[in-house]
Amino acid sequence: MESPAATFTLAYVVLAVCFVFPPNEFHLAGLTVQNLLGGWLGSEDAAFVQYHLRRGTGTLVAHTLLPLGYYAGMCFAAPEKHLCSVYQAPESWKVFFLLAVLAPTIAGILAYYWSQNGWSNHPLVRTISLYALPQSGWRAVASSINTEFRRIDKFATGAPGARVIVTDTWIMKVTTYCLHIAQQRDIHLTVVDSRQHELLPDSNMPAQFLTIRVTSINPHVKAFDIRLNSIEYGELREKLHAPIRNAANVVIHQTLSDLFVETFTSLAEMNQTYSVPSNQELEPCIGCMQTNANVKLLKNCQEPNEGECQQCYCRPMWCLTCMGKWFASRQDQQHPETWLSSHVPCPTCQSKFCMLDVCIVR
8 A cells, every 4th residue: 555545544533533432632623523414413401312323323424424534635646546436446345335335325324214213113212112101102201311312410420432321310411422311210220340440641649440330120121331430429329229239349439539549559569578577577557557568669760869859767557548548648639640659748757658659568
């Protein structure tokens, strides 16, 4: 593949990926399906269900047009392949063109079928219809959902492509193409997974993300997973009527300090260790009195007479967890992004130390 074609291919792939999974920059620039089709989609606040019926359908059609856009671009980026005349194009490109035309055609037919009879053929409408009373239809249920979505007391979190919304009656998950929905009184919630991130790229802070399975007692309602930061777990539970089972026995850190102690521990384990002299016995931690002291502060970040840190001459008196809690308690709670790089005084002698000076006793 010649250089112009390779350059175009690379650029198109990057733009296509960003269009399908738009980063913040694309949202700010308005380069999303929601913005490009805003006039047709309407307002999410005014008609939440109808908005997502159109949004999911429009997104599917728009994304299936991307391969055809690539083929059209390659007609100019690689004129020697004669792609403008499909009959003269190489066999592999004929197959690609056929698939590129077939994908949006099928998506268009599907979108037309879904939109017939006032969207009554759409999978979301079929799900909502399961909750409709015999004397009413899916529009009455949709109206109830729209009303609850407009209330300011709803719980909402997550990125645009994976939002979680909980109202007084409903729990919903918004994905790129779908809107998953279940009624609160009919669901079982289970914590099935937990992922620990030592540092988030956008906030430079540790985070724990929980995956919760939402299962309806109605067999016709498909189960789905929601994912949220553990700090939001308490707020979610306040909005839910059903209890959340912890089948995976996950330790849930609901405060920033809990998350910090977890990260503090993992980072301290990568530091230099300290060997206790043979004639010295470790005493119980003076912070919790439940485990032996296992932390020694040694200045390892810089040379002895350089920097803000000082040499601590205290014997091991604290366990790693209590030292982490002490470190967190001395921080500016309004600026958690600075915690790991800050300096705090030793809880015993007040000598300043940083994260790199925390040594686990071996």
